[in-house]
Amino acid sequence: MTKYKKxxxxxxxxxxxSAARALVALEKAPAEASLIHELFRNAHSVKGMAASLxxxxxxxxxxxxxxxxxLMRRGERAVDQRAIDILLRGVDLLDKMVADIxxxxxxxxxxxxxxxxxxxxxxxxxxxxxxxxxxxxxxAPAGAEPVERTAATPDPERVGPGAPPGAPRxxxxxxxxxxxxxxxxxxxxxxxxxxxxxxxxxALRPEIGVIKSGRYGRIVDCEIETARSAAEVAGTLSGLxxxxxxxxxxxxxxxxxxxxxxxQADPALGANAAxxxxxxxxxxxxxxxxxxxxxxxxxxxxxxxxxxxxxxxLNDVLSRMESNLEELKRQxxxxxxxxxxxxxxxxxxxxRDVARAGGKQARIEVRGGTLxxxxxxxxxxxxxxxxxxxxxxxxxxxxxxxxxxxxxxPEGRILIEAYREKDVAVIHVEDDGAGVDPDxxxxxxxxxxIATEAEVSxxxxxxxxxxxxxxxxxxxxxxxxxxxxxVGLDAVKSCVQGLGGSVVLESHRGAGSQIxxxxxxxxxxxxxxxxxxxxxxxxxxxxxIQRALEVESAELVAGSGPGAHAWFCRCGDELLPARALxxxxxxxxxxADGPPGNRTLGxxxxxxxxxxxxxxxxxxxxxxxxxxxxxxxxxSSLEALSGITVLGSGRPVLVVDPNALSAAARPARRAGPxxxxxxx
Amino acid sequence: MAIRLLIADDxxxxxxxxxxxxxxxxxxxxxxAGNGIEAVEKYRxxxxxxxTMDIVMPLKSGIEAVREIKSEFEDARIIMCSALGQDSxxxxxxxxxxxxxxxKPFKADQVIEVLKKVSSAP
Numbered sequence: 001m002t003k004y005k006k007x008x009x010x011x012x013x014x015x016x017x018s019a020a021r022a023l024v025a026l027e028k029a030p031a032e033a034s035l036i037h038e039l040f041r042n043a044h045s046v047k048g049m050a051a052s053l054x055x056x057x058x059x060x061x062x063x064x065x066x067x068x069x070x071l072m073r074r075g076e077r078a079v080d081q082r083a084i085d086i087l088l089r090g091v092d093l094l095d096k097m098v099a100d101i102x103x104x105x106x107x108x109x110x111x112x113x114x115x116x117x118x119x120x121x122x123x124x125x126x127x128x129x130x131x132x133x134x135x136x137x138x139x140a141p142a143g144a145e146p147v148e149r150t151a152a153t154p155d156p157e158r159v160g161p162g163a164p165p166g167a168p169r170x171x172x173x174x175x176x177x178x179x180x181x182x183x184x185x186x187x188x189x190x191x192x193x194x195x196x197x198x199x200x201x202x203a204l205r206p207e208i209g210v211i212k213s214g215r216y217g218r219i220v221d222c223e224i225e226t227a228r229s230a231a232e233v234a235g236t237l238s239g240l241x242x243x244x245x246x247x248x249x250x251x252x253x254x255x256x257x258x259x260x261x262x263x264q265a266d267p268a269l270g271a272n273a274a275x276x277x278x279x280x281x282x283x284x285x286x287x288x289x290x291x292x293x294x295x296x297x298x299x300x301x302x303x304x305x306x307x308x309x310x311x312x313x314l315n316d317v318l319s320r321m322e323s324n325l326e327e328l329k330r331q332x333x334x335x336x337x338x339x340x341x342x343x344x345x346x347x348x349x350x351x352r353d354v355a356r357a358g359g360k361q362a363r364i365e366v367r368g369g370t371l372x373x374x375x376x377x378x379x380x381x382x383x384x385x386x387x388x389x390x391x392x393x394x395x396x397x398x399x400x401x402x403x404x405x406x407x408x409x410p411e412g413r414i415l416i417e418a419y420r421e422k423d424v425a426v427i428h429v430e431d432d433g434a435g436v437d438p439d440x441x442x443x444x445x446x447x448x449x450i451a452t453e454a455e456v457s458x459x460x461x462x463x464x465x466x467x468x469x470x471x472x473x474x475x476x477x478x479x480x481x482x483x484x485x486x487v488g489l490d491a492v493k494s495c496v497q498g499l500g501g502s503v504v505l506e507s508h509r510g511a512g513s514q515i516x517x518x519x520x521x522x523x524x525x526x527x528x529x530x531x532x533x534x535x536x537x538x539x540x541x542x543x544x545i546q547r548a549l550e551v552e553s554a555e556l557v558a559g560s561g562p563g564a565h566a567w568f569c570r571c572g573d574e575l576l577p578a579r580a581l582x583x584x585x586x587x588x589x590x591x592a593d594g595p596p597g598n599r600t601l602g603x604x605x606x607x608x609x610x611x612x613x614x615x616x617x618x619x620x621x622x623x624x625x626x627x628x629x630x631x632x633x634x635x636s637s638l639e640a641l642s643g644i645t646v647l648g649s650g651r652p653v654l655v656v657d658p659n660a661l662s663a664a665a666r667p668a669r670r671a672g673p674x675x676x677x678x679x680x
Numbered sequence: 681m682a683i684r685l686l687i688a689d690d691x692x693x694x695x696x697x698x699x700x701x702x703x704x705x706x707x708x709x710x711x712x713a714g715n716g717i718e719a720v721e722k723y724r725x726x727x728x729x730x731x732t733m734d735i736v737m738p739l740k741s742g743i744e745a746v747r748e749i750k751s752e753f754e755d756a757r758i759i760m761c762s763a764l765g766q767d768s769x770x771x772x773x774x775x776x777x778x779x780x781x782x783x784k785p786f787k788a789d790q791v792i793e794v795l796k797k798v799s800s801a802p
Contacts, residue, residue, distance in 0.1 A: 182783055183762065186770035190780065214767045241780075241793065547765040
């Protein structure tokens with residue numbers, strides 16, 4: 001019985017979260033029938049589960065919500081503010097009931113919310129659908145169903161060269177560069193060029209210079225004015241290498257409240273698409289993953305043996321085994337994956353509630369919620385994200401009057417964007433509010449005894465903003481109702497660091513703040529570059545390296561002045577501070593320590609908190625997929641060593657994280673970047 | 681008639697590899713070049729349907745070679761061969777007029793796909 005209860009609790013919560021999301025979206029797009037259908041389905045599922053477990057109050061109340069939704073669906077009850085408010089309260093009440101069930105508390109459905117929903121259902125005729133409330137956003141024009149074609153479902157009637165070209169139309173286009181691509185700049189550029197051959201490209205985001213640099217989130221949006229059909233445009237994009245999720249739709253058609261993920265519900269994915277799931281304990285998945293890791297190590301060892309034996313049949317068997325293993329690994333990693341939408345879904349509701357409580361106007365845009373991360377990571381990110389979004393509305397976004405006076409849109413904008421960068425998931429939380437006041441932070445820190453006057457007097461703006469990450473900080477004049485007490489950016493930071501990630505806060509007075517979280521994917525198996533330091537071989541995760549190149553040691557440039565780097569290394573147009581990996585790890589001297597004596601050295605270009613850096617090694621020794629095991633104590637306390645692995649040859653090798661080479665071993669840096677920046 | 685290919689790469693190993701892949705897919709390899717200057721000369725002499733061009737080559741870079749070839753033969757179809765960490769160079773080559781690119785280590789099906797796409801494009 002408890003097993004079913006647990007499943008009921010979990011699944012009901014998912015449905016209720018989805019319902020809350022859909023309600024917030026519905027508030028913006030009351031004419032969106034698919035949202036009401038979705039809500040109906042959520043209520044219906046909860047009702048069904050509750051009924052089979054005998055939770056009658058839940059079942060009855062969900063049924064009441066279903067009745068109200070049914071009236072709305074049939075147009076007999078207006079989709080107005082009051083109805084949405086009450087439905088939201090209804091969802092909260094169900095949430096509370098689910099919590100009561102989880103905690104074995106008695107169920108109570110006698111609350112005011114329940115009564116209100118019932119009265120609203122009873123008075124269906126009192127607010128006829130024919131009179132929509134005046135505050136409603138303009139509903140989608142009748143018959144203007146947005147034409148959307150994904151690459152996977154081309155319109156059969158319009159594909160092919162035989163289709164007659166119509167008058168030029170404007171379409172919205174979006175696509176993604178595959179996370180596996182090593183050339184996001186070139187791929188993005190090629191895709192834009194292909195679009196330009198079809199018609200005029202407008203509103204390109206990010207702009208072409210940024211796309212060419214490759215330093216963007218691998219998601220491209222634009223509009224295209226073309227006589228081709230949406231299917232042809234989608235077909236062109238999906239015909240390009242490493243382009244995914246090509247979407248094309250009419251720009252003129254009303255946006256179906258694209259801000260909330262629930263509103264993007266794909267009609268092709270019926271209720272059944274999500275239904276066939278099995279829940280598995282995460283510990284079992286971990287053991288599964290371990291076993292897969294061992295298998296991969298075993299395979300690599302066999303490969304070495306086969307190479308020595310030069311046995312053709314053995315190699316054939318191995319090749320087949322290799323591709324099966326590859327698939328197994330992909331699946332094993334896949335089962336633990338959960339889309340970020342699971343936690344992003346809560347955010348629109350929070351923005352709405354916090355904005356209302358503070359007399360502000362704010363909207364949230366969520367992008368990249370389909371990015372999948374290890375389930376444990378997604379769950380751990382829930383609270384920090386809620387906190388950051390609350391902060392953004394509560395402390396960032398100004399009141400409508402203030403915004404208007406500053407020449408801004410009275411409605412503030414919060415952008416949550418997630419994307420993948422090699423082995424790292426990046427999550428931005430951005431607002432267009434007032435930004436952080438460094439002096440205010442400094443004063444608050446002193447007033448609260450978090451830092452002394454002497455300590456803060458020497459700080460630059462960046463240092464002052466960094467104070468925000470100290471425990472006990474809040475810049476609000478008074479601790480406000482909604483921001484919550486006791487949870488600050490310090491909690492966000494420690495959570496993200498616990499996941500092996502980092503937090504960076506950038507802020508511009510008057511223009512807003514941006515917090516960037518970078519979190520490694522569950523990366524037990526990773527691509528590593530093998531490097532030689534003296535006689536040692538070390539593995540460096542490929543995701544931590546921006547570039548690998550070779551230089552002659554005579555080309556290194558000697559630094560000058562006290563505290564400066566001993567050596568600099570030329571990398572393109574840049575002169576990067578260089579240091580030898582061996583010396584940084586405390587190994588004996590090696591050739592990579594710099595001149596004298598000329599020889600070829602390997603250079604790893606890494607980006608650390610303070611900027612780019614060149615790390616010198618004696619030579620490169622290949623690239624291999626490795627299964628990293630954590631180090632035991634006391635070695636695990638050495639920050640720069642992130643684990644150990646066994647190569648295909650059977651040789652054990654330490655895995656080095658170049659970004660964590662201890663600060664103590666780091667020589668004085670040149671000046672930091674100009675913008676305000678704080679890192680964790 | 682088979683599509684005629686010129687392969688420019690300073691590493692013989694890489695030339696062999698592309699050659700094997702292309703020949704298996706029915707392309708005809710009509711010439712090879714080991715540096716940028718040779719690439720331009722061979723292009724002029726052989727007028728291939730497609731040229732594959734390594735980015736980093738001695739004497740003259742692949743990007744420079746693309747510029748020269750494109751200035752003489754506007755409709756030249758050139759595919760760049762790049763490697764990890766050369767994203768910005770690929771963009772430069774594409775701006776100079778290269779049609780597409782392939783990334784080392786080469787995967788046969790990907791190379792063939794790009795060769796076919798570039799050869800069949802209008």
